[in-house]
Amino acid sequence: MNERKPVGQQNPIEAAAARKKLSAKPAKLGRDVQARLGQQLRAMYDDVVNQGVPDRFSEMLNRLESNGSKDSH
Amino acid sequence: MAMDESVRKAILGAVPSLRAFAISLCGNVDRADDLVQETLLRALANIDSFQPGTNMSAWLFTILRNHFRSEYRKRRREVEDSDGHYAESLKSQPEQYGQVEYREFREALSQLPQDQREALVLVGASGFSYEEAANICGCAVGTIKSRVNRARTRLAELMHVNSAEDFGPDEQVRAVLAGGE
Numbered sequence A: 001m002n003e004r005k006p007v008g009q010q011n012p013i014e015a016a017a018a019r020k021k022l023s024a025k026p027a028k029l030g031r032d033v034q035a036r037l038g039q040q041l042r043a044m045y046d047d048v049v050n051q052g053v054p055d056r057f058s059e060m061l062n063r064l065e066s067n068g069s070k071d072s073h
Numbered sequence B: 001m002a003m004d005e006s007v008r009k010a011i012l013g014a015v016p017s018l019r020a021f022a023i024s025l026c027g028n029v030d031r032a033d034d035l036v037q038e039t040l041l042r043a044l045a046n047i048d049s050f051q052p053g054t055n056m057s058a059w060l061f062t063i064l065r066n067h068f069r070s071e072y073r074k075r076r077r078e079v080e081d082s083d084g085h086y087a088e089s090l091k092s093q094p095e096q097y098g099q100v101e102y103r104e105f106r107e108a109l110s111q112l113p114q115d116q117r118e119a120l121v122l123v124g125a126s127g128f129s130y131e132e133a134a135n136i137c138g139c140a141v142g143t144i145k146s147r148v149n150r151a152r153t154r155l156a157e158l159m160h161v162n163s164a165e166d167f168g169p170d171e172q173v174r175a176v177l178a179g180g181e
Helices: A012-022 A025-049 A055-071 B005-026 B029-045 B056-079 B083-089 B099-111 B114-124 B130-137 B141-159 B161-166 B170-178
Strands: none
Touching: A025 B005, A025 B099, A025 B114, A025 B141, A055 B005, A055 B029, B005 B029, B005 B056, B005 B114, B029 B056, B056 B130, B099 B114, B099 B141, B114 B130, B114 B141, B130 B141
């Protein structure tokens, strides 16, 4: 079950046969699935990114900066 | 801690993406924001070790990831039930996908092994190259590639357990999802 050969090591005829076998429905769906998973991952990630910078972070930097300028020299 | 304006800009500019990465690691928004805050404090305390001209974002991701590894991982078990919390924190569910599918996806992502999840997010969502992701994770480029491939395969398995007949035997699905590698 787990002894799938790395694609690069398959002999060319086997590889071609495998591709042909997959070229119908399963292969297409497989790529569709992969694309869909990628889209969902980015959608989830971008949803957070689009929230921008919460105030606590800019405030923290401001605070550190004003402390810093008071303390140094 | 005198802060160069360009440094300040670069740090703030990286915050949204750092948060998204942190949430994918923690699965909990409050914890993720604490992680980001601690990351920024560490970064500023060590700003002298940042090499100007290199990628600030990658540098911050590395600090965040290492800090998470050392501090947060052991606490993770306590917050495994954070899914609902995460959902609430999002302003809106992405509209182009059904809610069920979106929930399934997050659930599947949370079930991935840590190594695979972070590799997938860094490459597939944060937009880092395999080389950058390898630097951030402190491993070889080939290791990142294999983790990303395994992550994709596993996600597909987790999300399609009920429609396996559409995809043929597991072997075929794996072969297709493994793509170029």
